[in-house]
Amino acid sequence: MGSEHALSLLNHIKGAELTAVCDTNAERMKWAEQHLPESVKYYDTAIELFESRSIDAVLICTPHYDHPTLAIKAFEYGYHVLVEKPAGAYTKSVQQMNDAAMKSDRKFGIMYNQRTNPLYQKLKDLIQSGELGEIRRTNWIITNWYRSQSYYNSGGWRATWAGEGGGVLLNQDPHQLDLWQWTTGMMPKRIRAFCHFGKYRNIEVEDDVTAYVEYENGATGLFITTTGEAPGTNRFEINGDQGKIVVEDGKLTFWRLRTPEPQFNAEYKGGFGSPECWKCEIPVAEGQGEQHQGILRNFTNAILHDEELLAPGEEGIHGLTLSNAMYLSAWTDNWVELPMDSDLFYKKLMEKVENSTFLKETTASKTFDVKGTY
CATH class of the missing domain: 3.30.360.10 (Dihydrodipicolinate Reductase; domain 2)
Incomplete structure (x- = not known):
């Protein structure tokens, strides 16, 4: 989803500018270097990205457990936050994320594109x-x-x-x-x-x-x-x-x-x-409807023009x-x-x-084309 959102921000969302990306996967960073403009900056860790001050808002597209922890850290650095769904893996951490958002004056949204x-x-x-x-x-x-x-x-x-x-x-x-x-x-x-x-x-x-x-x-x-x-x-x-x-x-x-x-x-x-x-x-x-791009556009306009959020991040806990x-x-x-x-x-x-003893058969990590999956 991060790849798809990056391209949307570049090509479809008026008022938004993709300035930086962060990924711990070296292969995805290679993809970014091939498909994103030279002006985009690259970071290996979230803390490096947050400390760079090269962004105003962050879109979190990681596995579920990391959504609340990264969002909380982003609020601490003073950034607007948009998280992919779900809000997290368990409500205890999501409530902590919501509390951090309430203490902040930043915009907080969730990718409920439906x-x-x-x-x-x-x-x-x-x-x-x-x-x-x-x-x-x-x-x-x-x-x-x-x-x-x-x-x-x-x-x-x-x-x-x-x-x-x-x-x-x-x-x-x-x-x-x-x-x-x-x-x-x-x-x-x-x-x-x-x-x-x-x-x-x-x-x-x-x-x-x-x-x-x-x-x-x-x-x-x-x-x-x-x-x-x-x-x-x-x-x-x-x-x-x-x-x-x-x-x-x-x-x-x-x-x-x-x-x-x-x-x-x-x-x-x-x-x-x-x-x-x-x-x-x-x-x-x-x-x-506009699906993912609609949420991106709404979130951008919420920051720039105080437009009401269609999917406030706090509602992800429901x-x-x-x-x-x-x-x-x-x-x-x-x-x-x-x-x-x-x-x-x-x-x-x-x-x-x-207590998990499950042994999973996995192939090489693969990033799928998500168009049409919603």
């Missing part, structure tokens, strides 16, 4: 404006994150507790976990999850998950995800007092009740009847809380109440790291 998608922006608008009424159920089946064994073999850090801190929930699903709570405006009060570890691939982390959630208002929800099924499904369904909204195949469909269900139930005396329902295809702007709670539920074979015990989760995660 928030630029007009489909989810329209969904959020419909729900938050009250068109759907009170939410009763949220179901998301997101099984089209297919990944082959060669993907996992491309880097020693991938799909390990020590290197990545998780699997499909932490690598692919941060987008959906963010959108799940961002569009509905709701976080669950408790979660019960079932995770399968290395079910379809030779990895030690989860590649198949089914999670059930309950909300404060009595609503329930289901989140199903995997990287081992083909063809996959991406269907988000939200049911409320005034109908049902489905997001699937790039379309937003609203089955709108002419009479809200609670009112119909109170008034109807005919037994087997049901509310009159209209199927409405909600118009949504074409395309998937989706991570959901994934952490799902892990903790699976590990303890029990419900997890929110807000969860972040110290207990950290303890359990470190036990996974320290």
